Amino acid sequence: MNFSFTAGQNMKKVIRCEGGVRLNYKNSFDKLRNKVASPVPHNKAPENFSRSLQENIGTLKKLFGNDDTLIVREFSTPSPFSLKCAVFFIESMTNELAVSEFLIKGIMALKIPPSIDPIEDIYKKRMLGSDVIIEDDPSKIIFALLSGSSVFFADGSYKAILADTKGYDSRTVTEPQNEKLLRGPREGFTEKITTNISLIRRRIVTTDLKFRFFTFGRRTNTLVAVTYLESLAKPEIVETLCERLSKIDIDGIIDSNYIEELICERPGAPFKTVGSTERPDTVASRLLEGRIAIIVNGTPTVLTVPFLFAENFQSGDDYYLNFIYANVGRLLRYLSFFLAVSVPAVYVALLTFHQQMMPSNFALSIVAAREGVPFPAAAECAALLLVFEILRETSVRMPNVIGQMLGIVGAIVIGESAVSAKIVSAPMVIVVGLTALTSLMVPRLKSAVLYYRLLLLFWSSIIGLYGYIFGCGLLIVRLLSMKSFGENYVSYFIAPNIQQMKDSFVRVQWRKMIERPADLSKDLVRQSSVKGEKR
Numbered sequence: 001m002n003f004s005f006t007a008g009q010n011m012k013k014v015i016r017c018e019g020g021v022r023l024n025y026k027n028s029f030d031k032l033r034n035k036v037a038s039p040v041p042h043n044k045a046p047e048n049f050s051r052s053l054q055e056n057i058g059t060l061k062k063l064f065g066n067d068d069t070l071i072v073r074e075f076s077t078p079s080p081f082s083l084k085c086a087v088f089f090i091e092s093m094t095n096e097l098a099v100s101e102f103l104i105k106g107i108m109a110l111k112i113p114p115s116i117d118p119i120e121d122i123y124k125k126r127m128l129g130s131d132v133i134i135e136d137d138p139s140k141i142i143f144a145l146l147s148g149s150s151v152f153f154a155d156g157s158y159k160a161i162l163a164d165t166k167g168y169d170s171r172t173v174t175e176p177q178n179e180k181l182l183r184g185p186r187e188g189f190t191e192k193i194t195t196n197i198s199l200i201r202r203r204i205v206t207t208d209l210k211f212r213f214f215t216f217g218r219r220t221n222t223l224v225a226v227t228y229l230e231s232l233a234k235p236e237i238v239e240t241l242c243e244r245l246s247k248i249d250i251d252g253i254i255d256s257n258y259i260e261e262l263i264c265e266r267p268g269a270p271f272k273t274v275g276s277t278e279r280p281d282t283v284a285s286r287l288l289e290g291r292i293a294i295i296v297n298g299t300p301t302v303l304t305v306p307f308l309f310a311e312n313f314q315s316g317d318d319y320y321l322n323f324i325y326a327n328v329g330r331l332l333r334y335l336s337f338f339l340a341v342s343v344p345a346v347y348v349a350l351l352t353f354h355q356q357m358m359p360s361n362f363a364l365s366i367v368a369a370r371e372g373v374p375f376p377a378a379a380e381c382a383a384l385l386l387v388f389e390i391l392r393e394t395s396v397r398m399p400n401v402i403g404q405m406l407g408i409v410g411a412i413v414i415g416e417s418a419v420s421a422k423i424v425s426a427p428m429v430i431v432v433g434l435t436a437l438t439s440l441m442v443p444r445l446k447s448a449v450l451y452y453r454l455l456l457l458f459w460s461s462i463i464g465l466y467g468y469i470f471g472c473g474l475l476i477v478r479l480l481s482m483k484s485f486g487e488n489y490v491s492y493f494i495a496p497n498i499q500q501m502k503d504s505f506v507r508v509q510w511r512k513m514i515e516r517p518a519d520l521s522k523d524l525v526r527q528s529s530v531k532g533e534k535r
Helices: 029-033 053-064 096-108 118-126 138-146 193-201 235-246 256-263 280-287 309-313 323-352 360-369 377-397 400-420 426-439 443-463 465-481
Strands: 012-017 020-025 070-076 084-090 132-135 150-154 160-163 209-216 222-229 275-277 292-296 302-305
Touching: 053 070, 053 084, 053 150, 070 096, 084 096, 084 138, 096 150, 118 132, 118 150, 118 160, 132 138, 138 150, 138 160, 193 209, 193 222, 193 280, 193 292, 209 235, 222 235, 222 280, 235 256, 235 292, 256 275, 256 292, 256 302, 275 280, 280 292, 280 302, 309 323, 309 443, 323 377, 323 426, 323 443, 323 465, 360 426, 377 400, 377 426, 377 443, 400 426, 426 443, 443 465
Parallel strands: none
Antiparallel strands: 012 020, 070 084, 084 150, 132 160, 150 160, 209 222, 222 292, 275 302, 292 302
């Protein structure tokens, strides 16, 4: 008698056939678990299970205590060789229909003769499928149970059969809300690591793509995958990353940001040295340049290392649209970063210390607008920047429609009212508004823009343009001194080879990008040079 059943979004197929029970699963999460070392032992796990089924049932019930989600189903195989069995699973984590209708009924239909170890007999002779395993380690058995698998015990054996019958829901693949493109793929990562791995493998179809699995968190046991192209990624960078990961000792990993802060060189630095994205195509392009990706189960954000300063200004549209149009957008991002950190500082410096450098009509207009304003220019600018940050954070935390209305109405009402009440001047509102708009062009540099904007404003309010120049010098020195996993943070801009700079300030056409970044990859040749083209 043959029949099949599809269980939920995991696309698991359970087939019962003559002479045994067969379970086949696609995208099995347990397969990945077997790739890593034994999970962190549960602090209450028994040293071993008993050959008595009732003792094992009592042990697991005592271990879970008042947890009503643990379901125990006892049954027996038919006579004349009746064997007492029990299946354990966690409610809401398991597909109960697959457990009841196919796993339990399939085993109950078997006539199992007496043997020294009935579990071994059932597993070797009666159960087929790569996702049904036999286990005798109590910590692994309990971990599999907590992960959504079904655990099968039989009287007379201390071992258990683990069957992947997970049935919890997961989000489908959709376009990332924060990384929308005009043209290109519409797929985004999900919270499920097996789905994310498949999204990468579909784009890079080669045996050169390698995955190494780790488990972090003494209590969460979060699965993490490190992936790279073996022929491109530098071994020293791979080993540096694995060494830093091996030093992580924390009770829980909920999001990839936990790992980002634990492996980066300078966690307190405003500039990121670990990249993050929700787009599979972005990760694939980074892997093709020799970088390494870190996929964390439970979050759609994938990390990439090394991460260089130029990547803050790159977008997927730069590579999917005509290079001339794409370069306009990239240059605007660089200009926006410069304006976002400089405009308030330069305006305050000119207004406070260098009025003679402004055109006469412009200076008179500003003085007239500031008439009656009780605060100095620096305090006025800092107050408006603070109000903008409050409005921005409020609009982000509110529902989409309400947040947009709140941001627009709040800015208009507060700005107009403050100017009418002579609390701030109209030119300062324009300066802060321009600063706010330009900072939105470079969202990856949000923290750096906020930090250096205030730093430059502080120095400019003290010694004018000299303070601004001093602050810019500090910024440049900071960028030149930074490294990401041993690589120069600004290597794209100080590369001795012009070929390495062809994707920095601008992106040249594809036929001219012959080589990969030299600092990141073992193999520099990206494509064969076109006849007649200069390298």
